[in-house]
Amino acid sequence: MPDLGKYADTVLSAYGLSALLLLGLLVMTLRRGAKVRAELAAVEQRVKSNG
Amino acid sequence: MRDLRLAFRAGGGFGLGLAFFLIVTVMVPFSVGPNSATLATIAPGVLWLGALLACLLSLDRLLALDWEDGSLDLLATAPLPLEGVLSIKALAHWLTTGLPLVLAAPVLGVLLNLPAGGYLWITLSLLIGTPALSVIGCFGAALTVGLKRGGLLMSLLVMPLYVPTLIFGAEVARRGAQGMAVETPLLMLGGITLGSIALLPFASAAVLRVNLR
Amino acid sequence: MRDLRLAFRAGGGFGLGLAFFLIVTVMVPFSVGPNSATLATIAPGVLWLGALLACLLSLDRLLALDWEDGSLDLLATAPLPLEGVLSIKALAHWLTTGLPLVLAAPVLGVLLNLPAGGYLWITLSLLIGTPALSVIGCFGAALTVGLKRGGLLMSLLVMPLYVPTLIFGAEVARRGAQGMAVETPLLMLGGITLGSIALLPFASAAVLRVNLR
Amino acid sequence: MIEVRDLGVSRGAVPVLEAVGFCLAAGEALVLRGPNGIGKTTLLRTLAGLQPPLRGEIIGDREQIAYAAHADGLKLTLSVEENLWFWARVFGSEDIAPVLSAFNLVGLRTRPAGSLSAGQKRRLSLARLMVTGRRIWILDEPTVSLDTASVQLFASAVVAHLSAGGAAIMATHIDLGIDGRLLDLAPFKARLPALDFDDGGFL
Amino acid sequence: MIEVRDLGVSRGAVPVLEAVGFCLAAGEALVLRGPNGIGKTTLLRTLAGLQPPLRGEIIGDREQIAYAAHADGLKLTLSVEENLWFWARVFGSEDIAPVLSAFNLVGLRTRPAGSLSAGQKRRLSLARLMVTGRRIWILDEPTVSLDTASVQLFASAVVAHLSAGGAAIMATHIDLGIDGRLLDLAPFKARLPALDFDDGGFL
Amino acid sequence: MSIWEYANPKKFLRTTERILPPLWLVSGVLILGGLIWGFFFTPDDYRQGSTVKIIYLHVPAALMAINAWFMMLVASLIWVIRRHHVSALAAKAAAPVGVVMTLIALITGAIWGQPMWGTWWAWDPRLTSFLVLFLFYLGYIALWEAIDNPDTAADLTSILCLVGSVFAVLSRYAVNFWNQGLHQGASLSLDKQENVADVFAYPLYACMAGFILFFLVLVLYRTGTEIRLRRMKALLARERMSDA
Numbered sequence A: 001m002p003d004l005g006k007y008a009d010t011v012l013s014a015y016g017l018s019a020l021l022l023l024g025l026l027v028m029t030l031r032r033g034a035k036v037r038a039e040l041a042a043v044e045q046r047v048k049s050n051g
Numbered sequence B, C: 001m002r003d004l005r006l007a008f009r010a011g012g013g014f015g016l017g018l019a020f021f022l023i024v025t026v027m028v029p030f031s032v033g034p035n036s037a038t039l040a041t042i043a044p045g046v047l048w049l050g051a052l053l054a055c056l057l058s059l060d061r062l063l064a065l066d067w068e069d070g071s072l073d074l075l076a077t078a079p080l081p082l083e084g085v086l087s088i089k090a091l092a093h094w095l096t097t098g099l100p101l102v103l104a105a106p107v108l109g110v111l112l113n114l115p116a117g118g119y120l121w122i123t124l125s126l127l128i129g130t131p132a133l134s135v136i137g138c139f140g141a142a143l144t145v146g147l148k149r150g151g152l153l154m155s156l157l158v159m160p161l162y163v164p165t166l167i168f169g170a171e172v173a174r175r176g177a178q179g180m181a182v183e184t185p186l187l188m189l190g191g192i193t194l195g196s197i198a199l200l201p202f203a204s205a206a207v208l209r210v211n212l213r
Numbered sequence D, E: 001m002i003e004v005r006d007l008g009v010s011r012g013a014v015p016v017l018e019a020v021g022f023c024l025a026a027g028e029a030l031v032l033r034g035p036n037g038i039g040k041t042t043l044l045r046t047l048a049g050l051q052p053p054l055r056g057e058i059i060g061d062r063e064q065i066a067y068a069a070h071a072d073g074l075k076l077t078l079s080v081e082e083n084l085w086f087w088a089r090v091f092g093s094e095d096i097a098p099v100l101s102a103f104n105l106v107g108l109r110t111r112p113a114g115s116l117s118a119g120q121k122r123r124l125s126l127a128r129l130m131v132t133g134r135r136i137w138i139l140d141e142p143t144v145s146l147d148t149a150s151v152q153l154f155a156s157a158v159v160a161h162l163s164a165g166g167a168a169i170m171a172t173h174i175d176l177g178i179d180g181r182l183l184d185l186a187p188f189k190a191r192l193p194a195l196d197f198d199d200g201g202f203l
Numbered sequence F: 001m002s003i004w005e006y007a008n009p010k011k012f013l014r015t016t017e018r019i020l021p022p023l024w025l026v027s028g029v030l031i032l033g034g035l036i037w038g039f040f041f042t043p044d045d046y047r048q049g050s051t052v053k054i055i056y057l058h059v060p061a062a063l064m065a066i067n068a069w070f071m072m073l074v075a076s077l078i079w080v081i082r083r084h085h086v087s088a089l090a091a092k093a094a095a096p097v098g099v100v101m102t103l104i105a106l107i108t109g110a111i112w113g114q115p116m117w118g119t120w121w122a123w124d125p126r127l128t129s130f131l132v133l134f135l136f137y138l139g140y141i142a143l144w145e146a147i148d149n150p151d152t153a154a155d156l157t158s159i160l161c162l163v164g165s166v167f168a169v170l171s172r173y174a175v176n177f178w179n180q181g182l183h184q185g186a187s188l189s190l191d192k193q194e195n196v197a198d199v200f201a202y203p204l205y206a207c208m209a210g211f212i213l214f215f216l217v218l219v220l221y222r223t224g225t226e227i228r229l230r231r232m233k234a235l236l237a238r239e240r241m242s243d244a
């Protein structure tokens, strides 16, 4: 851990909040992607079997 | 309860008030200029004015919808005192409009360079003052329900009634921001709110009964 | 023509914008405090902000009524270019909302201690700027016609589009009030207005055609 | 005057009718039939140019079409005359007097449209068609709310229009006593699009 | 269930009908006839309590009346179900499923009302009557825009309502195949009031 | 073979399926590497102290906030002119990423401003124009959400994007004219003598490259999701037709 001096709070909160936002975006993207993929597969299956 | 649920589901009022508050506060620096000293001076007043306008705009949905679909008639004949019904309506209005404004005010204060000491007081004064805005607004809505162009008329009627609340509320916020004593205006603000909550529903109910005849 | 007549007959839009303008400017001293120096500083900005809010509020009647009663369909199949129809609608909106604001602004300026040199410039800047507000608003109304909660969405969409007009308009008024040079912002304001009037109706018509199909 | 070939129309991104085709000469009327929701309104809106066709083509002069929708499209605060004058000016007509008398509106001339009864409003909105001066009338359930006498008025207006070389396409559920060709839309109901897992219909 | 004696009704301060009288028992239907503008809508609105009568009296339980007007009165942005649920809650009903199936709306359940065709909208607005659970239906031209199959649906809904002890008053220009008493309003058209310069009728 | 072939949804899905995994990897390595390098292995600035480390987040985020809007503008133009569905969906997919980038730039900027300028927020032109950009993003996303019919939504949002871009540029000039800034100018320009010292610059380059790639990967992935969603909607509508 580098010595951040008197600005430790500032730097750490900037990194923390940004990481939170980036990770949030990533997780939401992946989760929604997986969900839609699964749903589409189900629908596609159903449509194929019903003709 | 039903009002709350409906208000949340219809959602319009909720978002509209908040969005309007945001619009007003963001637009102020564009119009008044970016000078941060000026902005800091007027910040408490702008926040109060924005909150008041947001309340005013969301008022006309308070009773109008119920009037149009006839459920106001049904409520009036229901085994509840009309005073109670109107108090609940005002409460629902406050929860969906006033409370979000109170919570948003400190955030928007940042944009207006609100002095550090001001955050507590703007929040507190809005928290105490906005219920009065809802109750008074409910009276205005009851007065004008069912009238053609009721919205316009209501704004004009309600505006003077809002003046004392606005003066004392903004005064608390302004003095607080400048580190001055706030007791007197705070007491007055609290008095107005309590008085309105205690007495105005009776006036609203009386007025509404006349309008429903 | 019919739009004009209708707007006057229905009256609502007309009065509502003006009343709102009045409310905002009258409430400002109550919220910001009666200090006349502060008021004089912010007066031009407040007048512009009030005018902008009044425009914004009267927008949702611009197309919604025609959409609901089906005459928008008929107008779209009429031998008039839709661009022209929308320009006329924007003109009607300006005549019923913008123009009264321009005329009222100097009067309300008195309430705000507007410096003597400012009257000319606030009037001039509003006169030049408000047409842009109407045209841009017409675009917003065309975008959201027929949508659920269109009013809220429209405010959100139109607000950032109003920013340049507001900045230059308020800048003209502010500089004018302080006796500074106003050529540059005045030119920009005129440019924005002319550009919007010339180009935006095409965008509005394109958007409206999509919405009607 | 208007010819339609292999037309497919859609509403809200869902295909509704397909392979509709007909050809209408001057002096002819076409009456569309079909159960609720089959797509009469959608077809008429497409013909009027309010929405693009999904496929196929419409040959004819768009500028000759006047469209009357389900909704009356009246301004309730304007008077009967003012409403008509507005549309007369939009379409460049000079005179509304014959129209007023053709639809028995003379006595209601100065009344605001908002104070008319449902059938009177409908008469007014049909009168609008005549002031357009256009030759192809597209009518969506024109006789809604009309009493038998007014239906007669309307029918004779249509007949006069046809014999003056106009044409009319109308959707209706009741019999109007206008002799025109009937077109039942039920057979043209859009079938399920072929399940296409290949490129073309992927979306 | 409802009795009307010597009723006079007015619209916009002008007397429209006078001396109307009838008496309707449970299980009966009354069909109002008359040319456009005679005052059917005005009469129905008066019966529903939306406007005060000019003279005469209406005897019956206001609280038992459900009124369906010319306009559909739907919230176009809400779905079919939401529209019905709203009214069900207002009137304290618990279930909308039977109503949906009675008016063949099951397949349209989740569609926003704005995307329905004219006839489908009308079906929805008629379905609203059934969720009110009220016993006297007052219907103003209920079958506008409906195709023959839907008119049948509606007729059987009315018949079921009547045989369950309800009553219905409706205005219409076409024959619905419901056997109810006919009441032609033409004879009740208000005559010019006698010019009365004495105090009584001065205003 | 022309680039437009990728406008075919199936082809697009197939291709991205193949190229995405390595891209995920590279973007992750670049971002993490750049940030770790910047955070742990660069010295403090003699004036700004350790706060200079914020630059590794702030500048790439600001860069991508603008470029995401620019990409949406190009995609909207392609939709308006050539009507390729994939491009409309790509614009839709990019907007939320752009919002997050804008937010990161605003938040890190605000946090940085507290020690440097003594205030969280000032109406500096650059800050202000970012706030306006943020509002544009919100409006754009809200409009997509509000419309059911996907083609209508694509048409309306693309026109909003075109008009909005013009007004965004206008706002930029307006705020520039309106207030002179506190914010520093571009320090990474090629023609200037005094660029930031290389110790700061190299990790910054790594982060910028990482953010660009990360944006690209996210947008490609999200576009795939949007394509699947549309296909699903089409299939469901088809199913409904067969019910009716």
Ligand code: HEM
Binding pocket: F055, F058, F059, F062, F063, F105, F106, F107, F108, F109, F110, F111, F112, F113, F114, F116, F117, F126, F127, F128, F130, F131, F183, F184, F185, F186, F187, F188
């Ligand atoms: C909320 C506030 C802020 C916003 C929206 C913002 C926005 C931006 C933008 C858009 C850039 C990119 C400029 C370019 O690439 O040419 C940038 C760069 C930069 N910002 Fe900020 N900024 C904010 C606050 C701050 C603060 C408080 C500081 C530090 C005192 C700061 C320091 C920098 C630096 C050093 C750069 C790099 C300039 C360069 O090398 O190009 N920013 N900022």
Ligand SMILES: Nc1ncnc2c1ncn2[C@@H]1O[C@H](COP(=O)(O)OP(=O)(O)OP(=O)(O)O)[C@@H](O)[C@H]1O
Binding pocket: D011, D012, D013, D014, D016, D034, D035, D036, D037, D038, D039, D040, D041, D042, D043, E114, E115, E116, E117, E118, E119, E120, E145
């Ligand atoms: N936004 C939408 N999404 C999906 N389907 C829609 C949408 N709008 C309309 N539809 C459907 O398109 C079909 C055609 O509607 P249209 O209004 O053309 O019917 P119509 O033949 O005119 O019926 P009516 O006799 O009731 O007027 C209807 O089944 C309707 O439900």
Ligand SMILES: Nc1ncnc2c1ncn2[C@@H]1O[C@H](COP(=O)(O)OP(=O)(O)OP(=O)(O)O)[C@@H](O)[C@H]1O
Binding pocket: D114, D115, D116, D117, D118, D119, D120, D145, E011, E012, E013, E014, E016, E034, E035, E036, E037, E038, E039, E040, E041, E042, E043
């Ligand atoms: N504000 C008003 N002033 C004067 N007359 C009015 C006003 N409103 C309505 N009327 C008239 O009252 C009469 C009765 O109207 P009403 O709507 O009751 O007719 P209706 O029998 O329902 O006709 P329809 O079959 O066309 O629906 C009509 O002649 C109408 O023109």
Ligand SMILES: [Mg+2]
Binding pocket: D040, D041, D042, D070, D140, E117, E118, E119
């Ligand atoms: Mg139809």
Ligand SMILES: [Mg+2]
Binding pocket: D117, D118, D119, E040, E041, E042, E070, E140
């Ligand atoms: Mg009627």
